[in-house]
Amino acid sequence: MNHAQLTALGRALRLLGEHGEALAGDTPDTKLHEVGADLRRALALLDESVSTTAPSTRCPEHPNGPVDKSAPDLCLLCETRRRSARRAEYGGGPVRTGPVEPVQSRYGVRADRPQPQQRWLPELWNGQEWQLCGTPRRDRREAELYLSAQRRGPRQAMAYRLVHEFTDYEVLRVWGTPVRVDIEPMGGI
Numbered sequence: 001m002n003h004a005q006l007t008a009l010g011r012a013l014r015l016l017g018e019h020g021e022a023l024a025g026d027t028p029d030t031k032l033h034e035v036g037a038d039l040r041r042a043l044a045l046l047d048e049s050v051s052t053t054a055p056s057t058r059c060p061e062h063p064n065g066p067v068d069k070s071a072p073d074l075c076l077l078c079e080t081r082r083r084s085a086r087r088a089e090y091g092g093g094p095v096r097t098g099p100v101e102p103v104q105s106r107y108g109v110r111a112d113r114p115q116p117q118q119r120w121l122p123e124l125w126n127g128q129e130w131q132l133c134g135t136p137r138r139d140r141r142e143a144e145l146y147l148s149a150q151r152r153g154p155r156q157a158m159a160y161r162l163v164h165e166f167t168d169y170e171v172l173r174v175w176g177t178p179v180r181v182d183i184e185p186m187g188g189i
Helices: 003-022 029-049 076-089 140-152
Strands: 118-125 130-132 159-166 169-176
Touching (some): 140 159
Antiparallel strands (some): 118 130, 118 159, 159 169
Protein backbone atom coordinates (compact mmCIF):
# COMPACT_ATOMS: atom_id res chain seq x y z
CA MET A 1 0.00 0.00 0.00
CA ASN A 2 1.52 3.30 -1.06
CA HIS A 3 1.17 6.60 0.79
CA ALA A 4 -1.64 7.97 -1.43
CA GLN A 5 -3.73 4.82 -0.97
CA LEU A 6 -3.10 4.90 2.76
CA THR A 7 -4.18 8.54 3.01
CA ALA A 8 -7.35 8.01 0.92
CA LEU A 9 -8.35 4.91 2.87
CA GLY A 10 -7.78 6.66 6.21
CA ARG A 11 -9.92 9.61 5.08
CA ALA A 12 -12.74 7.28 3.94
CA LEU A 13 -12.70 5.35 7.22
CA ARG A 14 -12.74 8.57 9.28
CA LEU A 15 -15.74 9.73 7.26
CA LEU A 16 -17.49 6.43 8.02
CA GLY A 17 -16.72 6.93 11.71
CA GLU A 18 -18.38 10.34 11.59
CA HIS A 19 -21.41 8.78 9.89
CA GLY A 20 -21.55 6.15 12.62
CA GLU A 21 -21.55 8.76 15.38
CA ALA A 22 -24.34 10.71 13.67
CA LEU A 23 -26.67 7.73 13.22
CA ALA A 24 -29.85 7.73 15.28
CA GLY A 25 -33.26 6.10 15.17
CA ASP A 26 -34.71 8.96 13.09
CA THR A 27 -31.91 9.13 10.45
CA PRO A 28 -33.48 9.81 7.00
CA ASP A 29 -33.06 7.29 4.15
CA THR A 30 -31.06 9.78 2.06
CA LYS A 31 -28.46 9.92 4.80
CA LEU A 32 -28.39 6.07 4.93
CA HIS A 33 -27.86 5.94 1.14
CA GLU A 34 -24.98 8.40 1.56
CA VAL A 35 -23.47 6.15 4.27
CA GLY A 36 -23.83 3.14 1.93
CA ALA A 37 -22.07 4.99 -0.92
CA ASP A 38 -19.23 6.03 1.40
CA LEU A 39 -18.99 2.47 2.68
CA ARG A 40 -18.75 1.09 -0.88
CA ARG A 41 -16.09 3.74 -1.67
CA ALA A 42 -14.04 2.69 1.38
CA LEU A 43 -14.35 -0.98 0.41
CA ALA A 44 -13.22 -0.19 -3.16
CA LEU A 45 -10.21 1.71 -1.81
CA LEU A 46 -9.39 -1.22 0.46
CA ASP A 47 -9.65 -3.72 -2.41
CA GLU A 48 -7.42 -1.48 -4.51
CA SER A 49 -4.71 -1.24 -1.87
CA VAL A 50 -4.52 -4.98 -1.09
CA SER A 51 -2.04 -6.61 -3.47
CA THR A 52 -2.08 -10.24 -2.29
CA THR A 53 -4.82 -12.81 -2.04
CA ALA A 54 -6.67 -13.24 1.22
CA PRO A 55 -4.98 -15.78 3.50
CA SER A 56 -6.66 -19.18 3.55
CA THR A 57 -5.31 -20.03 7.04
CA ARG A 58 -4.68 -18.15 10.26
CA CYS A 59 -1.09 -19.40 10.32
CA PRO A 60 1.57 -16.64 10.11
CA GLU A 61 4.10 -19.13 8.69
CA HIS A 62 1.84 -20.52 5.90
CA PRO A 63 -0.91 -17.94 5.26
CA ASN A 64 -1.83 -19.40 1.85
CA GLY A 65 -1.02 -23.03 2.65
CA PRO A 66 -3.36 -26.02 2.50
CA VAL A 67 -6.35 -25.92 4.85
CA ASP A 68 -7.20 -28.40 7.60
CA LYS A 69 -10.64 -27.61 9.06
CA SER A 70 -9.87 -29.44 12.33
CA ALA A 71 -6.70 -27.44 13.05
CA PRO A 72 -7.02 -24.42 15.35
CA ASP A 73 -5.17 -22.22 12.86
CA LEU A 74 -6.58 -24.07 9.79
CA CYS A 75 -3.02 -24.88 8.62
CA LEU A 76 -2.56 -28.45 7.40
CA LEU A 77 1.25 -28.19 7.38
CA CYS A 78 1.54 -27.04 11.00
CA GLU A 79 -1.14 -29.49 12.15
CA THR A 80 0.74 -32.38 10.53
CA ARG A 81 3.90 -31.31 12.38
CA ARG A 82 1.98 -31.07 15.67
CA ARG A 83 0.39 -34.50 15.16
CA SER A 84 3.72 -36.17 14.46
CA ALA A 85 5.19 -34.52 17.58
CA ARG A 86 2.30 -35.81 19.69
CA ARG A 87 2.64 -39.28 18.18
CA ALA A 88 6.38 -39.34 18.98
CA GLU A 89 5.66 -38.06 22.49
CA TYR A 90 3.48 -41.08 23.23
CA GLY A 91 5.89 -43.57 21.66
CA GLY A 92 3.91 -43.76 18.48
CA GLY A 93 5.28 -43.61 15.00
CA PRO A 94 4.95 -46.28 12.38
CA VAL A 95 3.35 -49.49 13.55
CA ARG A 96 6.00 -52.22 13.91
CA THR A 97 5.22 -55.89 13.84
CA GLY A 98 7.66 -58.19 15.54
CA PRO A 99 11.08 -57.46 16.99
CA VAL A 100 13.23 -54.98 15.10
CA GLU A 101 16.82 -56.03 14.55
CA PRO A 102 19.53 -53.84 13.10
CA VAL A 103 20.36 -54.50 9.49
CA GLN A 104 23.87 -55.83 9.02
CA SER A 105 25.92 -54.03 6.42
CA ARG A 106 28.36 -55.83 4.19
CA TYR A 107 30.89 -53.04 4.76
CA GLY A 108 30.39 -52.48 8.48
CA VAL A 109 29.34 -49.38 10.35
CA ARG A 110 31.33 -46.16 10.21
CA ALA A 111 31.84 -46.07 13.99
CA ASP A 112 33.26 -49.60 13.90
CA ARG A 113 35.92 -48.80 11.33
CA PRO A 114 36.73 -45.08 11.30
CA GLN A 115 38.68 -44.07 8.25
CA PRO A 116 41.60 -41.77 9.10
CA GLN A 117 41.87 -38.71 6.95
CA GLN A 118 45.18 -37.48 5.70
CA ARG A 119 45.52 -33.70 5.51
CA TRP A 120 48.27 -31.09 5.44
CA LEU A 121 47.72 -28.08 7.68
CA PRO A 122 49.46 -24.79 6.78
CA GLU A 123 50.24 -22.85 9.97
CA LEU A 124 51.87 -19.51 10.76
CA TRP A 125 53.56 -18.21 13.89
CA ASN A 126 51.63 -15.21 15.22
CA GLY A 127 54.18 -14.32 17.90
CA GLN A 128 52.49 -16.39 20.60
CA GLU A 129 51.53 -19.72 19.05
CA TRP A 130 51.06 -21.58 15.81
CA GLN A 131 47.76 -20.88 14.12
CA LEU A 132 46.09 -22.26 11.03
CA CYS A 133 46.62 -19.83 8.14
CA GLY A 134 44.66 -21.53 5.38
CA THR A 135 42.25 -24.33 4.77
CA PRO A 136 43.60 -27.83 5.39
CA ARG A 137 44.71 -29.41 2.11
CA ARG A 138 44.41 -32.98 0.88
CA ASP A 139 47.49 -32.58 -1.33
CA ARG A 140 50.92 -31.88 0.15
CA ARG A 141 52.25 -30.12 -2.96
CA GLU A 142 49.25 -27.80 -2.97
CA ALA A 143 49.82 -26.96 0.72
CA GLU A 144 53.51 -26.19 0.10
CA LEU A 145 52.62 -23.98 -2.88
CA TYR A 146 50.12 -22.14 -0.70
CA LEU A 147 52.74 -21.51 2.01
CA SER A 148 55.34 -20.34 -0.50
CA ALA A 149 52.79 -17.86 -1.86
CA GLN A 150 52.11 -16.67 1.70
CA ARG A 151 55.85 -16.17 2.31
CA ARG A 152 56.08 -13.99 -0.80
CA GLY A 153 52.99 -11.96 0.14
CA PRO A 154 53.03 -8.37 1.43
CA ARG A 155 51.97 -9.33 4.99
CA GLN A 156 54.14 -12.32 5.69
CA ALA A 157 54.46 -13.90 9.12
CA MET A 158 57.67 -14.51 11.09
CA ALA A 159 57.54 -18.27 10.45
CA TYR A 160 55.41 -20.89 8.71
CA ARG A 161 55.17 -24.64 9.10
CA LEU A 162 53.42 -27.53 7.40
CA VAL A 163 51.83 -30.12 9.70
CA HIS A 164 50.86 -33.58 8.49
CA GLU A 165 47.64 -34.85 10.06
CA PHE A 166 46.99 -38.58 9.80
CA THR A 167 45.28 -39.79 12.97
CA ASP A 168 48.07 -37.82 14.67
CA TYR A 169 50.06 -34.66 13.96
CA GLU A 170 53.60 -34.55 12.63
CA VAL A 171 55.49 -31.37 11.75
CA LEU A 172 56.93 -31.87 8.29
CA ARG A 173 58.73 -28.65 7.52
CA VAL A 174 59.31 -25.24 9.14
CA TRP A 175 60.18 -22.02 7.32
CA GLY A 176 61.63 -19.20 9.48
CA THR A 177 62.28 -19.06 13.21
CA PRO A 178 59.39 -18.68 15.64
CA VAL A 179 60.22 -16.17 18.38
CA ARG A 180 57.83 -15.60 21.28
CA VAL A 181 56.72 -11.95 21.33
CA ASP A 182 55.27 -10.36 24.48
CA ILE A 183 51.84 -8.94 23.73
CA GLU A 184 52.32 -6.10 26.23
CA PRO A 185 54.40 -3.17 24.95
CA MET A 186 57.60 -2.58 26.91
CA GLY A 187 57.42 -6.02 28.54
CA GLY A 188 54.26 -5.34 30.60
CA ILE A 189 55.86 -2.63 32.78
